[in-house]
Amino acid sequence: MRTHRTATALLAAGALVLAAGCSSSGGKEAEEAAQSKGQGGGGVVADTPRMKVAMVTHSGEGDTFWDIVQKGAKVAAKKDNVEFLYAANKEGKEQAQLVQTYIDQKVDGIVVTLAKPEAVRDVVKKAVAAGIPVVTINSGGEFSRAFGALTHIGQDESVAGEAVGEELNARGKKKAVCVIHEQGNVSLEARCAGVKKTFKGAVENLNVEGTNMPASASTIQAKLQATGDIDAVVTLGAPFAAASVQAKKxxxxxxxxxxxxxxxxxxxxxxxGEVGFAVDQQPYLQGYLAVDELWLNKVNRNVIGGGKPVLTGPALIRQKDADALAELTADGTR
Structure with a gap:
């Protein structure tokens, strides 16, 4: 019975992909494609027992990045017959308490970020010991396996930073400031360290109050006024690009x-032309794959990537790429 049900569910998931692939012909196919992106009801749902997956992130208030992560997770959850729960706190201690809450609820799987790995290490190990599979996403990938997670889904932050440094070199930049919006976040620090590793010019880190955008813009503006030879500002989150554009003006x-x-x-x-380039790590994909991995592991004992990190970035997006992405970002999937 289980083998038949699993096979049916996996075939259903394949049918959903095929429906999306045929969307250009319009009609029913276009409707199903829209549903697969979270734009409508209905669609193919896995014929597997209902399961519950919780995601706990380090998101601060108003960070639109995590809206995109959640959108991907919710689409996968709908397809996989999963009840999706979400909670966030930018402080590591509180994040650990949220994970503990979901352990107490005996959820079937947990997705967690490791921005402050030491703060959540013990509770992640506790979840694994309790038989709750864990997938880590977005940050702290180097700690994922040691903590007992099935896999990590995200970009290699050091590699992403190095790509930025190389792009700055290609653009002839000489002095950059790397804006860190959350002190103590190991992934943000790794990004700036990566920039410093490959950039031939000078790089200085600038800490801002990430949960206070006006204050962040003011700090960046003050830095640009005080140091007139800065020719590149690198922000580590999309909302801070707008703050930096304002600060520059x-x-x-x-x-x-x-x-x-x-x-x-x-x-x-x-x-x-107000932003030179952006680094896309595909947050929609991080949320989608994390939920899908927990479902696949539950029904078919699959492990995406064989336990190795599954990279979703980096991809450099330049002005010439913007038109192709405009519709997707308006839809909230990129």
């Missing part, structure tokens, strides 16, 4: 603004 500076991550505003800024 206020400081009457000429520095190029570049950023990690995408949202609709960044795509518009790329088209307008």
């Amino acid at each position: 206020g400081a009457k500076a000429s520095a190029e603004i570049n950023t990690f991550d995408l949202n609709a505003d960044v795509v518009k800024q790329l088209k307008a």
Whole structure:
């Protein structure tokens, strides 16, 4: 019975992919494609027992990146007959408490970020010991296996930073500031360290209060006014690109603004030449694959990537790429 049900579910998942692939012909196929992106009801649902998956991230208030992660997770959850739960706290201690809450609820799987790995290490190991499979996403991938997770889904932050440094070299930049919006976040620090590793010019880290956007913009503006030879600003999250564009105007500076991550505003800024390039780590894919991995592991004992990190980035997005992404960012999937 289980083998038949699993096979049926996996065939259903394949049918959903095929439906999306035929969307260009319109009619029913187009409707199903829209449903697969979370735009409508219905669609193919796995014929497997209902399961419950919880995601706990380090998101601060107003960070649109995590809206995209959740959108991907919810689409996978709908397809996989999964009840999806979400909670977040930017403080490591509180994040660990949220994970413990879901352990107490005896969920079937947990997705967690490792931005502050030491704070959540013990509770992640506790979940694994309790028989709850864990998938880590987005940050702290180097700690994932040691903590007992099935796999890590995200980009290699050091490699992403190195790609930014190389792009700055290609653009002839000489002095950059790397804006860290959450102190103690190992992934953000790794990004800036990667930039420093490959950039031939000078790089200085600048800490801002990430949960206070006006204050962040003010800090960046003050830095640009005080250090007139900065010719590149690298922000580590899409909302901070807009803050930096504002700060640049206020400081009457000429520095190029570049950023990690995408949202609709960044795509518009790329088209307008207000942002030079962006680094896309595909947050939709991180959420989708994390939920899908827990479902696949439950029903078929699959492990995506064989336990190795599954990379979703980095991909450099430049002005010429913006038009192709405009519709997707408006839809909230990129």
